[in-house]
Amino acid sequence: MTMARTATNAEDLAALCRQTLAQDGPAVRFEGHWTRWAQIRAVASGVEAALDAAGVPPGAPVAFAPRNSPASLAAFLPLLAQQRRVRMLYPFQSPEALAAQIAGCEVAALVMERGDFAPAVLRALAAAGIVGIALDPGGAAAVGARAEVRAALPCELRAPALEILTSGTTGPPKPFAIGYDVVLGYVRQAKALADARTGPAAPPLLCFPLSNISGLYSLAMSFLRGERVILLERFSVAAWRDYVVEFRPPAGGGPPAALAMILEAQVPREDLASLASFSTGAAPLDPDVRARFEATYGIPVLQTYGATEFGGPVTALSLDLLRTYGADKAASVGRPFGGAKIRIRREEDGALADAGEVGRVEVISPRMGPEWIVTSDLGLLDADGFLSLHGRADGAIQRGGFKIVPERVEQVLLAHPDVAEVAVVGVPDARLHEVPGALVVPRDPESPPEVRVLDAHVRAHLPATHVPRAGVSPAHFRARSRSRPTGARCARFWSGMRYRRTDKGQGALALARPIATIPAKEMGAGAWLRRRSTPAISTSTSGNRSRVRNCASRSRRTTSVAGCTRCTTPIACIMILTSRARDAGAA
Structure with a gap:
């Protein structure tokens, strides 16, 4: 330009x-x-x-x-x-x-x-x-x-x-x-939609953070062009439900975490009777949550795919597409629109993927220029041109709308004088898809750092969305098994944990049973956690070593904190922390 x-x-x-x-x-x-x-x-x-x-x-x-x-x-x-x-x-x-x-x-x-x-x-x-x-x-x-x-x-x-x-x-x-x-393009797009609309419209609801692309997009589509708006400090079910009941908009929307929150709050079906659809994006959506929401309220969930680097959304699922192609496309993020183009490139050899093959997503967004934008998202295009997303190529933790690079959190934790080794992983969360969790090996096993100390340390260096938080379970264990890990072992390890929410909305990762009571044969070579494939830690305590491998099932990447191959010396204390999930406002 x-x-x-x-x-x-x-x-x-x-x-x-x-x-x-x-x-x-x-x-x-x-x-x-x-x-x-x-x-x-x-x-x-x-x-x-x-x-x-x-x-x-x-x-x-x-x-x-x-x-x-x-x-x-x-x-x-x-x-x-x-x-x-x-x-x-x-x-x-x-x-x-x-x-x-x-x-x-x-x-x-x-x-x-x-x-x-x-x-x-x-x-x-x-x-x-x-x-x-x-x-x-x-x-x-x-x-x-x-x-x-x-x-x-x-x-x-x-x-x-x-x-x-x-x-x-x-x-x-x-x-x-x-x-x-x-930004001016957003405004003009909103004007075109308003000109095509018949009858009075409900004032737009703004609930995304104003400092990110979703917030800017919604701001430009409404307030910048002089519309009166309803502003929320962050998404809350009560405020959103009141808005829908008062103004009866024909369509609703919000962050993916909102769907689970609405279901948990048991909002009456009749309160949402005006909604013909619910649009969401900016973060992964649990398919089970989507299915339960649609079954409970009879409202189709329409997903979009966008990013700051694209200048906003580039694909979207619409009611017309859903009616034409059927429920098989309901889990997709739709087709490209507005001149955007999508292609998939295989990671193995760098060649363009065929329809139905998973690979790295590449995008042309006309708002930003004619060049292909290479992402770290994994996805596939089906024969009808619908895009489905399948995780990340870089192992980033997808906490709501934020992609958290584990190495960044690890570097901050390792800078604390009481931390000897650390690995950061993604812990599944029903609302935010994942939250960051940390495995910390203290320098002094007899006097590990308190959670509040590590929390304050990370919070002083990183945004709140990156902070592993609340829920600590120190335990000693002996890693006796040296067999190759499997997806089943990963599942069994995580089945010993549950994610709970306190009255104040603070999330905590608790152990259904202490690590010490989980048989070593269930844990494989130590504590196997879903994670990226790059090495994370190298424990020096008593000659212990750490290894990182992929699951045999190849369905997820994992990290092991293992004992030395020559002995069964336990590796110090392991603390498991997860992030605060206050609500969907930061998602």
Whole structure:
């Protein structure tokens, strides 16, 4: 795309945001109260005034860590109207982790809710010469020590864009630029849908985090073009059910975790009678959960496939496709749309796969350009062109909409002085598909680190979605069996565990029976866990060794923590931790 075209798109989007800000009447309903457009304008004007007063040049890039709140929604508009390059950050992480991210940002200012400016963040801003702009319900203002704004910023001459952290579809998460032309395309798509609609429409429900691609997509399809919206801090069954009952929308949607939550809450079937379908995406969906939801409510579940790197969804299952091709396609993520193309490449020899063969998914997304985008997703295309997904080629843990690279969590845990060895795996979860779990070998088996200490350590370096958490079961065992592991042994090991949810919504991995009571012959060569195939740990305690192999069934990858082949010396203490699964809001 030419610079002239890029400039025109930025100008068009800026003009649209100014037009949206000029409206009157109700704008955002949040926690039962309506925020009017006059209040949205007050916050937007406050952001512009605070940036100007702090000496931030009009073209300078800024960082933005929005929460799902009316003030954060309001702040989006002036940042886009000023045609800035905006680096999106996640607010749901520890102050220390956010401070570390800020130190690496080439930005002039950080905009976020006032309550998120913790001392660690303020110190990082002062050290980097970045201005803090705090959002309040009625305005915005600079916070912290006044530091000199950076005089020279490498991003100044780059095209306006939103830099969003990828979920890991094409590799480790990284900032990825979504141009103003892509955002403007979302707006135009929404306008076309609105023009084709007959009768009044329910106000859109926004429940995805505003800092990721799903949140941006839903925001641009509604609020940016001046629609009044219903905003949730995060998805909750009660709020979603109230929305459906009050406004009776013809279709519903939410993160995949929402389906299990709705079933668990036993929402009455009649409450959802208006819904002809439920759309979901951004994360794997358990086929059993989908089948139970459809059987319980008679509502077809329509899945999509997209990623930040694609600029949004590229395939979708529709009611028309389902009616035409039947229930056999219900588990798929549909067909490509909007000019997108999908192909599958075999991992064994790199050749293009035939219909029905599983391989690595490659995508052309016209929003982003004509090049093929190579992903780490495994999938197959059937003879009718429907895409089905079959896990990951890189062993990433798929926690809701986040792909967590195990090595990243392992590196952080290994940096703790009380940790000798560690392996991080994906633990099955009915709502989020997987949550990260860690096997930790302490340096001192007689005095292992407490869970809260490891939790705080990881939380200080990584987003909350990466934190292995809650539920610890130390035990000694002797690894006597040296036979090759099988899928059955994996299943038997995991059958000794159950995932429970406390009254506060905190997930915990508990042992149905202690590790010490599980016969070694059931565990194979130690504790076999579903995992990637790359080596993870090498235990030094008493000459013990660790091995990583694939299951004989070849259905899953596994990790073993095994005793030495020359003796039966037990390997210290093993702690099993799993992540907090507070709800689907971070999914």
